[in-house]
Amino acid sequence: MTTQFYMSKRLPPYVFKTINDLKAAARARGEDIIDLGMGNPDIPTPKPIVNKLIEAARNPRNHRYSVSRGIPKLREAIANRYARKWGVSLDAEAEVVVTIGAKEGLSHLVLTLLAPGERTLLPEPTYPIHIFSTMMADGRLIRVPMTNQDDLLDKLGASICSERPKLLILSFPHNPTGVCVSREFFQEVIRLARRYDVMVIHDFAYADIVFDGQAAPSILEIEGAREVAVEIFSMSKSYSMPGWRVGFCVGNADIIAALSRVKSYLDYGIFQPIQIAAIIALNECEEHVERIAGEYRKRRNVLVESFGRAGWPVAMPEATMFVWARIPERFRGMGSLEFSKLLLDRAKVAVAPGVGFGESGDGHVRLALVENEKRIRQAARGIKLLLQAAPGKPEVDLAAAVRESKSQ
Ligand SMILES: Cc1ncc(COP(=O)(O)O)c(C=O)c1O
Secondary structure, three states: OOOOOHHHHHOOOOHHHHHHHHHHHHHHOOOOOEEOOOOOOOOOOOHHHHHHHHHHHOOHHHHOOOOOOOOHHHHHHHHHHHHHHHOOOOOOOOOEEEEOHHHHHHHHHHHHHOOOOOEEEEEEOOOHHHHHHHHHOOOEEEEEEOOOHHHHHHHHHHHHHHHOOOEEEEOOOOOOOOOOOOHHHHHHHHHHHHHHOOEEEEEOOOOOOEOOOOOOOOHHHOOOHHHOEEEEEEHHHHOOOHHHOOEEEEEOHHHHHHHHHHHHHHOOOOOHHHHHHHHHHHHHOHHHHHHHHHHHHHHHHHHHHHHHHOOOOOOOOOEOOEEEEEOOHHHHOOOHHHHHHHHHHHHOEEOEEHHHHOHHHOOEEEEEOOOOHHHHHHHHHHHHHHHHHOOOOHHHHHHHHHHHHHHO
């Protein structure tokens, strides 16, 4: 075929696919692979939400096309949760749009806002769709390395002044590093964005997965934020509803109207029983959100403790369902993709190579807390064996191991 696939050609190969394919092949051979790769929550969706779905699905009135921007009661429930949890009052009619998960919302939002050649500024490493959505829109990326909060603010400020991006995409608590930011950080971001006329998208997917008594601020808490910013929320993590595909976007009314308009051309809304069940989640499941966050906290503790004892000390994240682990020094030269292959092959553990979150992530791998505590300990035992296997002259042994894992 001579046809050029305009958009798909612009997208680079998906790094995570390599590991996914190797994992699937290993499992097909009967190997027990512990999967800490994709951030695909394994905790069952709370029962009241599932029960409401079943009840609503029985009613034929709910079988018709729904409303693209979300049914009014769901938008009200979203506004009510924002008021309860973050003290932010939202107009459910003008400042809220429901999306088919955060990922769909993010990608269509960037396509809606960015003209070809316009620039998006973002910290890197980052969740891949923050990068690919701009590529799909034929925009240009300005990437600044994720460092500490003050340094990041300085870099974002310098970039905003000199390169005049149209869009700034942020996401805190942060995937993959687990870093959180303060209200003051957002205050400065909003000041800069208003001054230089930059639109801000804040991806708040891990809003509720925060540990040790901390709380993550919403960017909309900041005065003046809704002049320039929207926030995207995902029901996948807080309510453990990844397969249900419910998210939403709230904030600046012009941006919400633009996204709603584009979406009205693209979809007929989420299956209505799912929207009805999402109302129950938002209105009645706060204790389940806490339980789910508590489960991730326990797993984080087990992972950090057991990996440390296995000989791979990793930093304790403040939030999210991920551990961003620096590759042990003697393996670092391999890069994150080869190291991930080695972990899969020798330790029987699947991880996400850091390079998949941007070039600057190549010294790390991301471990998702989506296996139970027993399985995480089993992963640590596999890793201990790998680390002990090549004492003394790792380069020689590891080079051979990599060659071998490549040839399989
Ligand atoms: C930062 C971030 N945003 C969005 C998403 C996707 O959320 P959803 O399942 O609602 O599409 C994820 C999922 O891993 C994520 O890590």
